[in-house]
Amino acid sequence: MLISPASTLEPIGMAPPLLVFDFDGVLVDGMAEYWWSARGAALALRPECQLSAEAPPGFSVLRPLIHKGWEMVLAALELSRPDLDLPGYLSDYAGHTQAALERWQLQPQRLQTCLEDLRRDAIRQNPDAWLALHRPYPGVCERLTALAAEGSDWLVLTTKGGAFAQQLLEAYGLRPLAVYGHEQGSKPEVLLRLSAERPGPLWFVEDRRPTLETVGRTPGLEAVRCFLVAWGYLGPGDSEALPRGITLLSANQFARPLADWP
Numbered sequence: 737m738l739i740s741p742a743s744t745l746e747p748i749g750m751a752p753p754l755l756v757f758d759f760d761g762v763l764v765d766g767m768a769e770y771w772w773s774a775r776g777a778a779l780a781l782r783p784e785c786q787l788s789a790e791a792p793p794g795f796s797v798l799r800p801l802i803h804k805g806w807e808m809v810l811a812a813l814e815l816s817r818p819d820l821d822l823p824g825y826l827s828d829y830a831g832h833t834q835a836a837l838e839r840w841q842l843q844p845q846r847l848q849t850c851l852e853d854l855r856r857d858a859i860r861q862n863p864d865a866w867l868a869l870h871r872p873y874p875g876v877c878e879r880l881t882a883l884a885a886e887g888s889d890w891l892v893l894t895t896k897g898g899a900f901a902q903q904l905l906e907a908y909g910l911r912p913l914a915v916y917g918h919e920q921g922s923k924p925e926v927l928l929r930l931s932a933e934r935p936g937p938l939w940f941v942e943d944r945r946p947t948l949e950t951v952g953r954t955p956g957l958e959a960v961r962c963f964l965v966a967w968g969y970l971g972p973g974d975s976e977a978l979p980r981g982i983t984l985l986s987a988n989q990f991a992r993p994l995a996d997w998p
Contacts, residue, residue, distance in 0.1 A: 761968035800971035806847035943968020
């Protein structure tokens with residue numbers, strides 16, 4: 737994704753928007769870290785599992801469906817099963833996830849805690865190695881820095897732990913207005929609070945279509961402009977026949993002044 741500096745914001749008929757960015761799959765490609773941490777947490781919980789250091793193809797296929805960190809760990813456990821029905825997992829993700837929790841006799845909170853403990857230890861012991869498992873999408877850092885010249889504030893809203901996202905942003909020299917992690921509630925809940933606390937346009941940039949659809953169905957968020965990025969972890973067909981209120985955002989459009997966004 738090649739991004740050139742944007743020009744100063746042209747009038748858009750209203751106050752500059754507050755831009756709310758998802759983190760993974762929008763600002764940062766963390767697929768290598770996802771598997772590293774999911775595998776590590778899975779092995780910590782079930783050492784008898786056989787999981788390769790290299791992510792199996794099934795993990796990348798499942799990633800667009802994964803919403804929260806604990807689901808990654810559960811997916812890694814499931815991928816250790818020789819008899820896993822991957823097509824069935826994909827066709828009924830919610831149902832399979834619930835069945836997997838019962839099969840492994842685990843609760844989401846335990847999975848999440850194990851994941852975050854592993855990440856915390858990795859950052860403490862070898863922060864450079866952990867940071868190297870992530871990479872910002874090309875041009876994103878420059879584009880976010882240019883937002884200040886356009887008069888728009890931006891913040892991050894992620895299902896990752898807020899402290900982990902903050903550490904990565906600082907490593908890239910990025911300073912958002914705020915970082916909201918999963919600890920602050922669901923994305924619709926946080927957006928509702930933001931819309932109540934801060935008048936003016938609110939734009940939400942995300943790579944997970946189901947999340948945007950949930951936002952669109954949430955009373956009180958009807959005025960939020962939702963953008964689905966074309967460069968994230970999209971599943972097959974995610975960018976097709978988008979419902980009203982969700983607009984596909986290409987890398988070239990993202991690079992342009994906000995007044996030129998679709």
